[in-house]
Amino acid sequence: MFDVGFTELVLIGLVALLVLGPTKMMEVARFSGRWAGRLRRQFQEVKDDIDRELQLEDMRRRLADEERALRDNLDVKLPSINPIADVQVAVSEATRSASESLTADSPAATTSNETGKEKML
Numbered sequence: 001m002f003d004v005g006f007t008e009l010v011l012i013g014l015v016a017l018l019v020l021g022p023t024k025m026m027e028v029a030r031f032s033g034r035w036a037g038r039l040r041r042q043f044q045e046v047k048d049d050i051d052r053e054l055q056l057e058d059m060r061r062r063l064a065d066e067e068r069a070l071r072d073n074l075d076v077k078l079p080s081i082n083p084i085a086d087v088q089v090a091v092s093e094a095t096r097s098a099s100e101s102l103t104a105d106s107p108a109a110t111t112s113n114e115t116g117k118e119k120m121l
Helices: 006-020 022-080 082-110
Strands: 110-112 118-120
Touching: 082 110
Parallel strands: none
Antiparallel strands: 110 118
């Protein structure tokens, strides 16, 4: 990130040791280590939050695509499904077939007697 090599770090450490002294150097190292850890954790939390948001957005997009596909499939298949119309068609077909069967059976099954009345066999 800053392109600091090992030799630069050793040089910074030696200068800090000379300026601060050995006792103060330990306190400064501990303090800077804590802050570096906090900073690293904060960056990781922000990165995790961004990843979660991206995954959530991707899942929402997929869900919307699937919902759109399902609605398209339902729009194609379901307009013919109308329970009331289906019942009306079934009743009309049953009535028509019943009347056809009655008219087809009527001339063969009935006979005429002398008074002109029809009688069923």
